[in-house]
Amino acid sequence: MNSKTKHTLVALVEDKPGVLNRVSSLFRRRNFNIESIAVGHSEQPGLSRMTILVDGATTAVEQVRKQLDKVIEVVKVIDISEEPIVSRELALIKVNATSSTRSEIIQIVDIFRANIIDVAPSSLIVEVTGDTDKIDSLYNLLKRFGVKELSRTGRIALTRGAGAIKVEEEQPEDQIPKAKKTKPAQ
């Protein structure tokens, strides 16, 4: 998937039971193509932060944002793809490693500034943090050795600079609607 078409949405949701169910149910029934979801507590008490990676080539991103916004427990949804952001993902990769292949694997791991966190006679576990593209590249390079297991967290992201996505107390009456032309869903 072309990384230029990936959109990152950040949603602030209430910490209530069933919220994840509502959100994933929404994605399923509207056929939204979601690459990854990462959820965790945010800095605001009672609110969790959800980072969602959407494939913009196959899904109307603006519709995802608007439909998510309708969910009562979703307090705010923003598409941060157009802003300067830092994004990271963590992956653990268990790869086959024999005495003959181990040093090559270690060299690759060093180049990517990743870490080896487990060593066994015939395998290694690599821990790598970075942008989604970096994880994809390392994984592709390690594939030819035989990857036994792969676990990825999904992307989290923050906008650069001093701004922050916050929930304001008062909502202004007339919000500026997004007047962009959107592709009609077929």
Add this chain to the structure above:
Amino acid sequence: MKRTGAQILCESLLKEGVEVIFGFPGGSVLPLYDTLPQYPQLRHILVRHEQGAAHAADGYARATGKVGVCLATSGPGACNLVTGIANAHLDSSPVVAITGQVARPFIGKDAFQEIDITGITVPITKHSYLVLSAEELANVVKEAFYIARTGRPGPVLIDIPRDVFVEEANFHYPEKVKISGYKTTLQGHPSQIKKAAKLINESQKPVILAGRGVIISGAFPELKELAEKAQIPVITTLLGIGCFPEDHILSLGMIGMHGMAYANMAVSSADLVIAIGMRFDDRATGKVSGFAPHAQIIHIDIDPAEIGKNVRVDVPIVGDVKNVLSELNKHVEVQTHVDWIAQVEEWRRDHPVVVIRECNELLPQFVIRKIYEVTNGNAIIVTGVGQNQMWAAQHFWYNKPNTLISSGGLGTMGFELPAAIGAKVGKPDETVWAIAGDGGFQMTIQELGTAAQDNIAVKIAILNNGFLGMVRQWQELFYKKNYVATPLSNPDFVKVAEAYGIPGLRVTDKKLVVAAIQRAMEHDGPFLIDFVVEPEENIYPMVAPGCSLAEIIEAPWNKVKIKAGSQETSNL
């Protein structure tokens, strides 16, 4: 003061102005039912199937504008509400559904009559609650009603475990609700409104497409002002019928698959479509790529997610329809569109929809027309789904809002009888007619018992053609008359009604139609008429699935060629 959960629920409902609950008891709600007599201002109407309760609450809500309330027990009772809740969701009807649940220690253990109704209804409710203590119940009720009736209305479910009904807590009804994730934009953005006004002032061939949003918002005077000031023809969706008087000279009728040919032609030729409180449903638009090919589109709606969902929009305006239109009207100039109106009138003359062909047989369209004449148009018409629904939309002139109640989005057969019951309970001084097909009527026929027990004076007209009419029509037009599973062997509906204690008549002769209708109207109580109509009558005009609105199939007796937009399409 200490109250049980059941008392808290009842008092909270009274605080919300609830007067009627449509329900059916069961184990999990027994404590609530036991408490009901302490609150005689809460009238309970016992239905015969919970689906009837949900549709009745929906019909009540649409007729009165208030929130409808239905009640069922856990397990199968809750499951039986699902169709009715989905129906209310798709048509944006404010309904609060209350279900009992097994006691808290049993939740998640596959207990007797336990079902995860909050999970099942996630896609079909605006929101849902599982109440885990009597303490939070009052707040939940206030929030539920607020969510159901504000913004774009919709159903909200409250699931209450049996032991919560019995648990005691302090009752304090909150003054306000604060729901941080729920905000509605009510005022349209000023610059968008000015942009829209500019387009309106410059257009040569504008049309207004008005939907249910106009009715929900109560924006009838504003819509009338816009139409009359700028001389713009008004077309409605099925659910928008009644938002603009149909006997007004600018009224162009209904759009869509079975809409008026001249309305579809007008949209296909227009250079500006002003869409107000409607959502471009596929029944209304036909093939989306062929919809309004020459027009720019202004879309005014309170739900931002609807804007740009189906159709590309040039000027989106998010806001409450009434507010937006009253602002918009200030910037719209007085105009005439003499040539455009003349063209539209020519289409109307050449492609009449409301002419009923002359013949000896009893036609279903004739029945609808006579109901209109006998009631003088002063009735609430509640339809089923299918041919009966379309004929009721075409052959009755609806001049007031909330006079046509129909299942548009979900298209639920069997909606007619329970929804009519709900409408009549909400508007006891109005005449309420349920128009049913013989197929759909049998889906909720048991609600005759509800009407009989509470003497709810709905008048029922069955358009009995011995078929599942709409499906048969499709089989005739697209499947070479391969009538699979559409011929119906029906009971004697009059005998069934009489078995329920409801008087009935059968009419086979068109000369006796008016007398039968009058007889029904005079009777003080529910009445059923079984109209045995022409079996293979088709509904025209029709836009076939996959076709654009310009490709109209007209009735075979209407010989004029259609010229819509720049295309010439002959009758098929």
